[in-house]
Amino acid sequence: MLAAVSTLVAVFGAGAAQARTDASWTSYVADEATCPGGDALVAPAAVQVKVMTCLVNYARAARGLKKLRFSPKLSTAARLKAQQIERCGVFDHAPCGGSATAVANRVGYKGSFGENLFIGEATAGTAREALREWLLSRPHRENLFDKDWRVHSPYVLHVDALDGFVDANVWVLQFGDV
8 A cells, every 4th residue: 555645834724635636736747857766766865855856946947936956954954854753753843842943943044944744655755756745735835836935955764664654755845045
């Protein structure tokens, strides 16, 4: 059985179910020729992160938004958040308690902050599938297409088991304005 879950600081409301059936957002997902490797599960994490960057910037460009630059501080924060999720065994923005922004603050990030999380088993854990799910979720999509974001940093971590998921990828995508 394939399973996937995405989460955002905002709580899903009644509109989330409607958004999940809206196929109009699929045009924002780059194909394999544009962002090669988006459906790969066995690629090294660094390659998968590069693919996610391509997918995010393709979607933003299709929406008429500027591409996002890489942020070293948010990259560290995204990695630490994924490790925290694994260590504490909770798929959440504050997996070990505290606030959703605690890790970004700890690494010295000073700007506005946004975060999309995703977990998917097997083929549901690919970069392309994570982006598809974020696009189908209104709060995630709004975060992805926020015009104020200037930087981002994706990170992926493979976990053997977490919160009922087995053989899954955890995606952390952080956004910022500085």
